[in-house]
Amino acid sequence: MVRGGAQGVLFIVSAPSGAGKTTLLRKVISQLSGVSLSISFTTRDPRPDEREEVDYFFVPRTKFINMEKEEKFIEWAEVHGDLYGTPRANLEKLQRGEDLILEIDTQGARKIKEELQNGVLIFILPPSLEVLRERLRGRSGDSEEAIQARLQNAQNELDQMAWYDYIVINREVKEATKELTSIILAERCKTARVLRDRGGEYG
Numbered sequence: 014m015v016r017g018g019a020q021g022v023l024f025i026v027s028a029p030s031g032a033g034k035t036t037l038l039r040k041v042i043s044q045l046s047g048v049s050l051s052i053s054f055t056t057r058d059p060r061p062d063e064r065e066e067v068d069y070f071f072v073p074r075t076k077f078i079n080m081e082k083e084e085k086f087i088e089w090a091e092v093h094g095d096l097y098g099t100p101r102a103n104l105e106k107l108q109r110g111e112d113l114i115l116e117i118d119t120q121g122a123r124k125i126k127e128e129l130q131n132g133v134l135i136f137i138l139p140p141s142l143e144v145l146r147e148r149l150r151g152r153s154g155d156s157e158e159a160i161q162a163r164l165q166n167a168q169n170e171l172d173q174m175a176w177y178d179y180i181v182i183n184r185e186v187k188e189a190t191k192e193l194t195s196i197i198l199a200e201r202c203k204t205a206r207v208l209r210d211r212g213g214e215y216g
């Protein structure tokens with residue numbers, strides 16, 4: 014669904030690794046029309062269950078750096094020693110009236126907020142730090158060293174949640190999905206947005 018004449022809404026979703034963000038967002042996308050996930054570029058190796066162009070565009074560091082020089086990214090950041098970037102071209106969907114979700118870290122979220130002065134910021138929290146630890150340990154493909162780095166980074170990410178617009182606590186997938194879809198639907202109905210996009214039609 015494309016809301017005719019309208020500019021799409023940009024959603025920026027951050028969470029510490031292991032908060033369950035990807036599962037939640039996949040569910041949201043399957044339940045709502047008119048919204049898609051932005052696929053980032055990364056220099057990290059794919060995990061066993063990940064697919065090229067579905068989870069990320071996996072590229073060598075040299076290619077990523079060249080793309081960065083060519084200003085192909087609207088934002089990029091180094092996370093856990095790897096580079097991650099959002100292709101500028103992905104934002105074109107907004108002009109076509111489609112909503113877009115960026116799944117990015119707090120550094121990238123801040124850059125987008127400052128540079129574009131646009132975007133609805135949503136932070137996803139795990140039910141507790143203990144659950145976060147368990148989830149990171151249970152994930153295939155990551156070494157103990159990588160898990161420790163992610164846990165440390167999680168604490169830094171949690172310190173950033175205060176400047177987000179919404180916080181969703183992922184206690185239970187069904188409930189958290191409902192909260193996320195509600196945020197998206199409510200944002201589409203914001204008075205300022207409707208008047209900007211459709212005000213002319215009502216005199």
Ligand code: 5GP
Nearest residue numbers: 030053089090092097098099116117118121
């Ligand atoms: P993971 O390696 O677990 O998929 O992601 C690690 C972190 O990188 C997560 O916090 C994720 O949101 C973030 N990330 C993924 N893509 C991007 C991106 O394009 N830009 C930024 N700044 N962070 C990203």
